[in-house]
Amino acid sequence: MTPLDQPAAATAEPWTDGVPRLAAHDLVVDQGATRAVDGVALELRAGERLAVTGASGSGKSTLLLALAGVLAPTSGRVDLDGTPLSTQGEAARARLRRTRFGIVFQYGQLIPDLTAVENVALPLLLLRRSRREALEAARAVLDELRVGDVADRRPVDMSGGQSQRVAIARALVTAPDVVLADEPTGSLDSVSGERVMATLLGAVRERGTTLVVVTHDATVAAYCDREVRLRDGRVVEAGSGR
Numbered sequence: 001m002t003p004l005d006q007p008a009a010a011t012a013e014p015w016t017d018g019v020p021r022l023a024a025h026d027l028v029v030d031q032g033a034t035r036a037v038d039g040v041a042l043e044l045r046a047g048e049r050l051a052v053t054g055a056s057g058s059g060k061s062t063l064l065l066a067l068a069g070v071l072a073p074t075s076g077r078v079d080l081d082g083t084p085l086s087t088q089g090e091a092a093r094a095r096l097r098r099t100r101f102g103i104v105f106q107y108g109q110l111i112p113d114l115t116a117v118e119n120v121a122l123p124l125l126l127l128r129r130s131r132r133e134a135l136e137a138a139r140a141v142l143d144e145l146r147v148g149d150v151a152d153r154r155p156v157d158m159s160g161g162q163s164q165r166v167a168i169a170r171a172l173v174t175a176p177d178v179v180l181a182d183e184p185t186g187s188l189d190s191v192s193g194e195r196v197m198a199t200l201l202g203a204v205r206e207r208g209t210t211l212v213v214v215t216h217d218a219t220v221a222a223y224c225d226r227e228v229r230l231r232d233g234r235v236v237e238a239g240s241g242r
């Protein structure tokens with residue numbers, strides 16, 4: 001079994017300037033008639049890795065989407081480097097999502113008609129990088145995540161673990177400051193899931209990227225710096241992951 005990444009405490013920087021990379025203040029998010037996130041406060045420094053756990057329906061995915069600025073808060077706010085996302089217009093928020101955030105979903109959500117390398121290059125093409133530059137950068141990240149050999153395959157011809165590595169590569173290719181991952185190994189068996197998670201944890205650690213990962217897996221949570229557990233949209237337990 002591949003061991004998970006080394007604990008991050010040794011490299012975690014102390015607070016330097018007092019401004020967290022990502023912060024939620026009194027965050028409330030309604031989903032239809034449901035108060036999915038109900039007054040969450042969080043502060044994450046650069047390079048910190050947070051696991052969000054909780055039962056199905058406890059608000060984990062909604063919290064993640066609000067942290068990314070995809071879902072607008074009903075009240076409260078999310079700050080990136082001290083600047084509220086909500087004070088930015090939709091176009092500026094969309095640009096922030098493309099440049100500062102990387103998002104990984106449970107089922108990868110790769111575009112089926114594109115090859116792995118084209119899927120990974122896409123965020124760079126959306127940022128108007130040249131096709132050649134984008135494809136080169138995409139191949140480099142695929143190699144790093146040990147899926148360079150499937151670069152020219154379409155998702156249908158990849159295993160679940162390979163697809164998730166490609167999805168992680170797509171989230172990392174723009175060198176985002178924050179990666180948000182929603183059950184990124186939830187569709188995989190435990191051995192394959194652990195390997196993929198080790199890859200993700202190692203890659204963000206190497207880059208000093210802040211990570212918020214929604215997980216049901218206690219092992220994953222244990223290797224993050226911190227864990228918060230949600231119940232009915234509220235943080236019921238917050239503590240060190242280790």
Ligand SMILES: Nc1ncnc2c1ncn2[C@@H]1O[C@H](COP(=O)(O)OP(=O)(O)OP(=O)(O)O)[C@@H](O)[C@H]1O
Pocket residue numbers: 031032033034035036054055056057058059060061062063
């Ligand atoms: N689009 C929506 N419309 C209405 N209610 C929603 C919507 N999305 C989520 N909800 C409700 O909001 C609450 C939180 O859902 P959310 O998906 O954030 O939880 P979760 O912890 O991520 O669950 P899971 O582990 O099953 O993915 C649940 O009660 C859910 O039914």
